[in-house]
Structure formats: structure tokens, C-alpha cells
Amino acid sequence: MERLEVTIDPLVCACTGYCVQIVPAVFDLPDDGPTVILDPHPPMDLIHELREAENLCPTQAIRVELTGEPEQES
Amino acid sequence: MSDELPGYEGTSLDPLTGPAVSQMPWLRSYHDVVEVFRSKAFIQGGGGRRDSAPITGYGVLALAGRDHFERRRIEAVLFRKDMLRWFEREVVGPSLARELAAVTADGVGRTDLLPFLRAVFCDLTCSFWGIDGVDTPDAQDRFLTVVDEMTLGGAVEWERGDHREIVTQSVVAQRRFAAAYLAPAAARRQALIDAVAAGRLDESELPRDLLTVMLRNSRHFEKWDSDVYVRELTLFAPGDTIMRFVPHMVAEIHEWVQDHPEDRARLDDVGFLRRCSLESLRLHPASPYFIRKAVEDTTLASGLHFSAGDYVVLDVTRASLDPEVFGADVDRFDPHRVPRHKVKPVGLAFGEGPHTCIGAAMSMGEVSARRLGPDDPIGLVPFTLRELFRAGITTDSAERARLNSDNARGEFTSFPVRFATARGLAAAGKR
Numbered sequence: 001m002e003r004l005e006v007t008i009d010p011l012v013c014a015c016t017g018y019c020v021q022i023v024p025a026v027f028d029l030p031d032d033g034p035t036v037i038l039d040p041h042p043p044m045d046l047i048h049e050l051r052e053a054e055n056l057c058p059t060q061a062i063r064v065e066l067t068g069e070p071e072q073e074s
Numbered sequence: 075m076s077d078e079l080p081g082y083e084g085t086s087l088d089p090l091t092g093p094a095v096s097q098m099p100w101l102r103s104y105h106d107v108v109e110v111f112r113s114k115a116f117i118q119g120g121g122g123r124r125d126s127a128p129i130t131g132y133g134v135l136a137l138a139g140r141d142h143f144e145r146r147r148i149e150a151v152l153f154r155k156d157m158l159r160w161f162e163r164e165v166v167g168p169s170l171a172r173e174l175a176a177v178t179a180d181g182v183g184r185t186d187l188l189p190f191l192r193a194v195f196c197d198l199t200c201s202f203w204g205i206d207g208v209d210t211p212d213a214q215d216r217f218l219t220v221v222d223e224m225t226l227g228g229a230v231e232w233e234r235g236d237h238r239e240i241v242t243q244s245v246v247a248q249r250r251f252a253a254a255y256l257a258p259a260a261a262r263r264q265a266l267i268d269a270v271a272a273g274r275l276d277e278s279e280l281p282r283d284l285l286t287v288m289l290r291n292s293r294h295f296e297k298w299d300s301d302v303y304v305r306e307l308t309l310f311a312p313g314d315t316i317m318r319f320v321p322h323m324v325a326e327i328h329e330w331v332q333d334h335p336e337d338r339a340r341l342d343d344v345g346f347l348r349r350c351s352l353e354s355l356r357l358h359p360a361s362p363y364f365i366r367k368a369v370e371d372t373t374l375a376s377g378l379h380f381s382a383g384d385y386v387v388l389d390v391t392r393a394s395l396d397p398e399v400f401g402a403d404v405d406r407f408d409p410h411r412v413p414r415h416k417v418k419p420v421g422l423a424f425g426e427g428p429h430t431c432i433g434a435a436m437s438m439g440e441v442s443a444r445r446l447g448p449d450d451p452i453g454l455v456p457f458t459l460r461e462l463f464r465a466g467i468t469t470d471s472a473e474r475a476r477l478n479s480d481n482a483r484g485e486f487t488s489f490p491v492r493f494a495t496a497r498g499l500a501a502a503g504k505r
Contacts, residue, residue, distance in 0.1 A: 007440040011416055014430040015112045021143060033112055055149045058430045060440045 002070045003041050006050060010034040011063040018055035019062060026050065037063070082168030095231075095365065100387045102343035104396035104417070106376050107388045111364075111426035114374035116386070118142075118429050129227040129244045132298040133309040136433065140429060141297075142238040149432065152202070152284060158436050158451035160282070161198060163402040166454055169197040170461045174493065183493030184470060187262070187321050189485060192218060194458070204263060205255045205305050215256065221311065223247030232362060232481045243266025248304050256304055257283070263289055276338075284310055303393055315360050316437060316454055320487040321475070323354040324399045325457060326407040328469055337339045347456040349436060350409040354422040356394045357407060362386045394421025465495075468496030 013034035019027040020035065026042045029035045036071060042050065050064045110116050117138040130136065134145045151157070155393050173194050196214045199221065200206075208217045227244020230237050263286045269275035280286055288295050288303055295302050327350050331338045340346040365387055368380040380386060395404045398417050413419060418441070424431040439453025440446060442494045452460075469475070473490030 011418065012442045014418075014426050014434075016430050018146065018428070024433065052147075052150075053152050056147060057433050058153070058434045059116050060435045062443065064441070067279070 002066055002068045004044060004047060004050065005065045005067045006037055006040050006042060007037055007065075008037055009061045009064050012059045014057075014059045014061070016056075018056045022053045022056065023049045027053065065070065091145050095363070095387050096387045098387045099364070100363075101378075102392035102396075103376065104399040104422070106374055106378065106395045107390065107422055108426050109376075109422055110366055110386060111422070111429070112387055113372065115368055115380070116366040117369050118366060122367070124346075125241060126173070126228050127232045128241055129224065129230070129248065130305050130309045133306050134256050135429070146428075146432065147180065148294060149287060151283070151287060152282070153432060153436055155449075155451055156450075158439075158453075159449065161201065162451050162454055162457050164369055165201045165291070166194065166457065167461075169194045169328060170458065174461070174465050176219075177491050178465070180341060182197045185467075185491060185493075187324065187467075187489040187491045188317065189322055191317045191458075192313070193447065195317060198454075199311055199313045201226050202284055202310065202312050203293075204281055204285030205259050206262065207257075209212050209466075215259065220247050220251050220254070221314070224251055224304075224308045225311050225314050227360075228311075229483070232483050242328060244308075247373065248308065249302075250432040256307070259285055260289060260303070267282075271391050282451045287477075310433075312433060312436065312454070315433070316458070318360055318483065318485045319355055319420050319437070319455060319460075320407060320458060321486040322358045322484075323455070324462065324491065325469060325475070326350070326354050326357075327409075327459070327463075328467075330407060330409065342460060344439075344452045344456045345462055346409065347459045348441065349419065351438060351453075351455045353407055354410045355423040356400075356419065356421035357405065359390050359394060359421070360483070361425075362389070362483060363424065364429075366388065388422075390422040390425070394423060410420060414436055461495075468494060469493050 006029075011034075015029060015035065017029045017035075020029045020061060023042075023046060026039050026046065027035050041050040047064070054060075054064045058069045068070050078115045083260070097363045101110060104387055118135070123137065125132075127136070134142065134149065135325050137145055143324035164243075173190055177183055177190060193214060194209075196208065196218055200217070205217070217333050224244050224247045226233070227241045227247075231245075233240055263281060263283075266275060266280055267286070267289055270277050270280060280290075284307060285303070290305060294423045295306070327341070327347075328348070331341065337346065363386060368382055368384045368386070395402070399417055400421070401411065411419065412495050418424075420438075420441070424434040435440075435451070435453070437453055437455045439451050439456060459490050468491065474488075475486055475490065476488040478485050478487045
């Protein structure tokens with residue numbers, strides 16, 4: 001089954017907080033950084049917000065991928 | 075454009091309000107600077123005396139809070155991977171091939187790297203901004219003359235000359251630019267945007283440039299004034315910034331491989347060139363310092379206290395040379411350096427926190443340890459360095475490089491080089 005997988009490279013994260021503003025259910029930024037992922041497999045209906053967070057990250061620390069097999073139509 | 079510079083007096087674009095940086099405390103430790111960059115207790119907008127405000131005011135660098143976030147969201151479309159790939163392979167690649175062919179045509183391949191890069195990155199500036207018709211050497215020269223005059227005022231904080239005089243010249247240059255380049259380009263783009271709105275043109279046929287992005291979001295930009303368009307363009311001169319880095323990198327990489335011949339074969343390896351670029355940028359950041367203003371009382375982890383309203387200078391040059399973080403030989407170029415702490419190898423050259431340089435990935439590509447895919451952009455700086463080294467670039471021992479003594483940015487005004495071979499020409503513009 002296809003699902004979303006969100007990862008972040010903590011060494012590359014610049015702590016902009018943009019991702020937290022766009023998808024607070026998935027990202028959090030502690031005061032001393034770096035950004036942490038609250039839900040590494042968020043629901044599919046967040047994909048557009050997650051793609052924006054990925055694009056908005058100036059250091060490209062975030063990666064959003066689709067993993068697993070797409071469901072076959074019967 | 076506004077008629078006279080004094081029209082800004084008393085407004086937030088007044089260039090001469092607020093304390094001078096010499097009157098502010100300077101933070102030089104890496105950890106102090108990072109903490110302030112990240113802290114919500116400090117803002118960048120209105121951060122003290124900004125002599126460049128008439129040139130770049132209300133630009134993305136000067137905004138704070140919601141306005142800043144909204145601006146970054148709007149402009150992020152230009153920094154998506156597909157755009158970075160396009161700039162790299164379809165804009166800079168062909169420009170590099172053209173200029174390398176021209177300079178090696180005499181079989182000698184001797185040139186000054188500064189005007190060479192200026193010509194290479196002219197196309198990038200035009201493509202990124204959305205300026206049309208700069209397609210002959212004479213047109214490039216006229217265009218770059220006015221761009222140079224505009225961008226000088228945009229970074230006047232680091233100039234040693236009379237700031238008011240420089241800013242006034244840049245305001246005049248912005249007026250010339252607005253009339254000769256911006257107005258016709260904006261009219262063309264607005265007509266296309268109107269055609270999309272009327273259903274006569276598909277959205278995918280719109281130009282992909284900053285001017286189009288700004289015009290499509292005019293409600294956001296014109297919250298300030300209509301001159302914000304030219305000021306925002308002046309802030310985003312990608313070629314102008316990259317030109318400042320590359321000569322340092324060529325010099326340091328050239329010297330490194332002379333002393334470390336085992337790395338010479340890696341001059342075609344973009345991963346190695348990216349590490350070299352980051353290390354060089356740590357030593358020579360494009361912006362030597364940033365100013366922040368405390369918006370609430372706060373105490374840093376080091377015990378330093380700031381009250382609401384205090385200004386502070388973040389010395390990124392010194393913070394990126396902090397021996398506690400980067401080791402005892404911090405001022406030496408070493409692309410294999412492993413910082414003592416888990417920090418970015420580039421130091422603070424791109425800043426940190428909400429104002430992290432929007433063009434970081436454009437210039438350096440993806441710096442994560444993740445393996446790059448075949449469609450991932452390399453980064454304009456490693457890409458350019460690879461093509462220069464493929465063409466056999468070496469410093470020209472017969473001529474002396476010269477540093478600019480007019481400002482504090484440590485940039486070259488002359489950097490003589492030779493290209494030993496033309497074998498990289500066919501590869502420029504391709505991976």
C-alpha cells in the first residue's frame with residue numbers, strides 16, 4: 001500500500017520554522033532546534049502542504065516521498 | 075519611481091535612521107550568533123540603520139513576521155528543483171559554453187575571471203528577473219552597467235565610500251532601469267497574465283521569472299508601493315552574488331590541489347567541488363554581518379542579556395571562524411574539514427533561522443548527505459566550477475589578482491586566469 005514518508009536531515013535544517021507554519025501536525029521546531037518530525041507517515045491528504053514545505057525549505061533538508069506499492073484497480 | 079532620495083526621510087525607508095553598527099554590540103561566537111538567528115525574540119525587519127533601504131527596502135530581506143513568510147511562500151516557486159535544474163542546464167550551461175568558446179578561440183585562453191563571469195551570469199540575471207532582449211554583447215554591457223550601479227547601493231553597508239552619494243547614484247540607476255528594462259518587460263508579462271485570466275492562454279505558457287511572479291501577486295507587493303518591484307529585483311541579482319564567491323574558490327582549489335595532488339582527479343566530482351565551495355564560503359561569506367533587533371527582553375544561553383529595542387550585530391565572518399566549533403586552523407582552506415560540533419560545514423554564510431538565504435540551494439545544490447538523483451540540480455557554483463576546471467582553468471602567474479579596497483567584502487576586482495584546454499566546452503550545459 002502506498003504511503004507518505006517524510007524525513008528531515010537535522011544537520012542541514014536551518015530552523016526557519018516554515019514547515020511548522022505550513023504543516024504543524026507533521027513538524028515541530030523546539031527552541032534549541034533542529035526541526036523534528038511528529039508524524040513520519042502522515043495522511044495522504046496532506047501531500048500538497050508537505051510538498052510546499054519541502055519546496056519552501058531553503059536548504060532542502062526535508063524530503064517527502066511516496067513509498068510502497070500503489071493500490072491496483074480491480 | 076520616487077523623484078528624490080530625500081523623499082524617504084522620516085519613513086521606514088529613510089537610509090540614515092537608527093544607530094550605526096559601530097555603536098551596537100557585536101556577537102562573534104558561533105553559538106551566540108546561531109541562537110540569535112533562530113530566536114523569536116529578535117527580528118530582522120527594521121533592524122537598525124540600513125543605508126541600503128532606499129534601494130532594497132520592503133524587499134524580502136527587510137521584512138519580518140507574516141509579511142516575510144508570505145513573501146517567501148510567493149517566491150519559493152522560483153527555487154523549486156525543476157527551476158534550479160532549468161537555470162543550471164538551460165541558462166548557465168549554454169552561457170558558460172559560449173564564453174569559454176570565445177575566450178579560448180585564440181588558442182591562448184587568457185582572460186580576467188571577473189568580466190568573464192559577469193558575461194556568463196548576465197543571462198541568469200535576465201532569466202531570473204524576467205528582462206527581455208539583452209542578447210548581444212553591447213546590450214549585455216549596457217544592461218550590466220546599470221545593474222552594477224543599482225546593486226552597489228543594495229550592499230552599501232559594506233562600502234567605504236560616502237553612503238548617501240552611493241545610494242543616490244543607485245536610485246538614479248534604478249530609475250533608468252525601470253524605464254528602459256522593467257516597464258516594457260512588465261507590460262509584456264501583464265498582457266500574458268491578462269490573457270491567462272481571460273482563458274486565452276494556458277498558465278503553463280507564462281514566463282517563469284521573478285517579475286511574472288511579482289505581477290501575479292501584485293496585491294501582496296503593492297501593499298507597500300509600486301517601486302517595490304525594482305527594489306526586489308535589485309535584491310535578487312544571483313549572478314552578482316555568485317561572482318563574488320567563485321574567484322576565491324578557484325584560487326583556493328587551485329592551491330589545494332597543488333599541495334594535495336591526490337585530489338586533482340576529483341576536480342570533475344561535483345560532491346568534492348561542493349565541499350570546496352562550502353569551505354571557501356565559510357572563509358568568505360557574501361555578507362560579513364547582519365543586524366537584529368530584540369523585540370522582547372531575552373538572555374542567551376551564554377548569559378548575554380538584551381532588552382526589547384536593543385540592536386545587535388551578528389558577525390558571521392568571525393562566527394564561522396570560531397575555533398571552538400571549526401578547529402584550531404579555522405582560517406585555513408580545507409575541504410575535508412570535519413567541524414567539532416554537528417554544524418553546517420559552510421558555517422553561517424547562508425545565515426540561519428527564518429532569513430536563511432533563499433538562494434542557498436540554487437548556489438550550492440542539495441548539501442544533505444543523501445545521494446543525488448540524476449535529475450537533482452547540482453548547484454550553480456559547483457556546476458560552474460566543474461566546467462571551469464574541465465576547461466583547465468589555472469591562475470595566471472604572469473598577472474596579479476587584485477582585491478577591492480573600496481569595501482569590506484573581501485572581493486576581487488581583477489582575477490587573471492588561463493584556460494589550458496577547451497575539452498570542457500562540449501560538456502558545458504550538460505551533466
